[in-house]
Amino acid sequence: MKSTLKEEGDGVQDINGQHRATEKQLVTPRTSSVASGYSLLRDPRHNKGLAFTEKERDAHHLRGLLPPAVATQQLQEKRLMQNIRQYQLPLQKFIAMIELQERNERLFYKLLIENVTELLPIVYTPTVGEACQKYGSIFRRPQGLYISLKEKGKIVEVLKNWPQKSIQVIVVTDGERILGLGDLGCQGMGISVGKLSLYAALGGVRPSACLPIAIDVGTNNEKLLNDEFYIGLKQRRATGKEYYELVHEFMMAVKQNYGEKVLIQFEDFANHNAFELLAKYRTSHLVFNDDIQGTASVVLAGVVSALKLIGGTLADHTFLFLGAGEAGTGIAELIAYEVSKQTNVPIEETRKKIWLVDSKGLIVRSRKDSLPHFKKPWAHEHQPVKDLLSAVKAIKPTVLIGSSGVGRTFTKEVIEAMSSINQKPLIMALSNPTSQSECTAEEAYTWSKGRAIFASGSPFDPFKYKGKTFVPGQANNAYIFPGFGLGILISGAVRVHDDMLLAAAEALAAQVSKENYDKGMIYPPFSSIRKISAHIAANVAAKAYELGLATRRPRPADLVKYAESSMYSPVY
Numbered sequence: 001m002k003s004t005l006k007e008e009g010d011g012v013q014d015i016n017g018q019h020r021a022t023e024k025q026l027v028t029p030r031t032s033s034v035a036s037g038y039s040l041l042r043d044p045r046h047n048k049g050l051a052f053t054e055k056e057r058d059a060h061h062l063r064g065l066l067p068p069a070v071a072t073q074q075l076q077e078k079r080l081m082q083n084i085r086q087y088q089l090p091l092q093k094f095i096a097m098i099e100l101q102e103r104n105e106r107l108f109y110k111l112l113i114e115n116v117t118e119l120l121p122i123v124y125t126p127t128v129g130e131a132c133q134k135y136g137s138i139f140r141r142p143q144g145l146y147i148s149l150k151e152k153g154k155i156v157e158v159l160k161n162w163p164q165k166s167i168q169v170i171v172v173t174d175g176e177r178i179l180g181l182g183d184l185g186c187q188g189m190g191i192s193v194g195k196l197s198l199y200a201a202l203g204g205v206r207p208s209a210c211l212p213i214a215i216d217v218g219t220n221n222e223k224l225l226n227d228e229f230y231i232g233l234k235q236r237r238a239t240g241k242e243y244y245e246l247v248h249e250f251m252m253a254v255k256q257n258y259g260e261k262v263l264i265q266f267e268d269f270a271n272h273n274a275f276e277l278l279a280k281y282r283t284s285h286l287v288f289n290d291d292i293q294g295t296a297s298v299v300l301a302g303v304v305s306a307l308k309l310i311g312g313t314l315a316d317h318t319f320l321f322l323g324a325g326e327a328g329t330g331i332a333e334l335i336a337y338e339v340s341k342q343t344n345v346p347i348e349e350t351r352k353k354i355w356l357v358d359s360k361g362l363i364v365r366s367r368k369d370s371l372p373h374f375k376k377p378w379a380h381e382h383q384p385v386k387d388l389l390s391a392v393k394a395i396k397p398t399v400l401i402g403s404s405g406v407g408r409t410f411t412k413e414v415i416e417a418m419s420s421i422n423q424k425p426l427i428m429a430l431s432n433p434t435s436q437s438e439c440t441a442e443e444a445y446t447w448s449k450g451r452a453i454f455a456s457g458s459p460f461d462p463f464k465y466k467g468k469t470f471v472p473g474q475a476n477n478a479y480i481f482p483g484f485g486l487g488i489l490i491s492g493a494v495r496v497h498d499d500m501l502l503a504a505a506e507a508l509a510a511q512v513s514k515e516n517y518d519k520g521m522i523y524p525p526f527s528s529i530r531k532i533s534a535h536i537a538a539n540v541a542a543k544a545y546e547l548g549l550a551t552r553r554p555r556p557a558d559l560v561k562y563a564e565s566s567m568y569s570p571v572y
């Protein structure tokens, strides 16, 4: 199927064209038309470097500005990969990739798509975490919009300063809980940029339709407050009314500027704000919280897929979580919701096979009054249990999920206890980056004597145990949000519904092959992520139509094909 719109000039396709005007129609004093000559070489969106052909060199006033050799995109890729592989440190590779993104965007995406297994850990988790920690000292060009308390009252104006006018996806963070690394303030921008690079590379959303945003209300990170290179406001975090007013102004300004159909992804907000913002805006805006909803969907997919290895139905299993924040309670709720749909048992009942441990021990009824609202549904009847190991012994879970943000908490004793209860314990160590993972792949396989089915949020290399190679899966929301976003855009969905998260999980689980299972994998490999994303997008879009939330008419007959044909291609 042919895509409906093709943008002039940059050879990329639009996937949600209803509101869109072409770049030409949108020319205002703030935008410039496509550059030529010297400025073309410095325009990352259109630059091709040595790959400009003889004809293009004549047409765009490039004669003499480039050396005589004409390279293919493949040759450019080869050279760049050679260069990147020479760097020892992941952060050096990260900087090389950012510089490429700022120099030649299409080459950046081509490289990322074709070498996704190697480069995902560089532009994304875990390296992006280190990059955010050091963002001030490695700062180059701004890659997104910074909205701080100084911009209060002027946010519409700030949005207008961004050169691209037809935005389809915004990733916004306030930097308070970046991965499992805590408060990184304004330097959380690195996460917004990284997530949106994945929207384009893995989900095929046009890069020019993506807008990374950091909301800066200060930071409580002393180290950053005392860091001379810190790029954010040097003050402690604003809270309460001041905080909520700024966020509200932002939400309203987005709608005013870009209309109803821009997807706003909340990323790495602290628990106390994440739940509240999602609840507040999900009925009035097209919002998605990646840490609550994206993580829930990817983990549900992993558990459903793992049933082929561990047996039983979803309803047969007992779940124990370490960590009862956004990820933990989000996953727990989506699993309970799915079981309830499958069995026709009310969700209040299906929650009872899901237990959560937080820093104070097992969440039980006697603690209910002192719990924040998002933990209350999990306060089941049980005597107090003080730590994870005791909880494993008391609850006897079949599935253990780490979402605590605290590394090395799945100890040898915990994994051994899981292995004594289960023939094939399912162990998911979700916290990021690698330093915060609840255990390593090596630990899970060794301590379970090769019996664990293991997946983790951050990537681990395959591990050989007693002659067998185990390939750990990466239970990271990166599998979900790019395809999920694409599904929203191709259907013109105006709201996110939990059933769309189930649809995404179902599509992802369906992509795991026998070959994958044979290696112990419960997710398909990232190398086929564009295909996976198209299937996720199609399933999400189908659900949006079914729920009456889709606005694109007519509904494309073959949604997988339509998703594929709508995807951004970085080929020159």
Ligand SMILES: O=C([O-])CC(=O)C(=O)O
Pocket: 125, 178, 179, 180, 268, 290, 291, 431, 432, 457, 476, 477, 478
């Ligand atoms: O960014 C990632 O790798 C996954 C995620 O959302 C988080 O850990 O907060």
Ligand SMILES: [Mg+2]
Pocket: 179, 267, 268, 290, 291
């Ligand atoms: Mg996150």
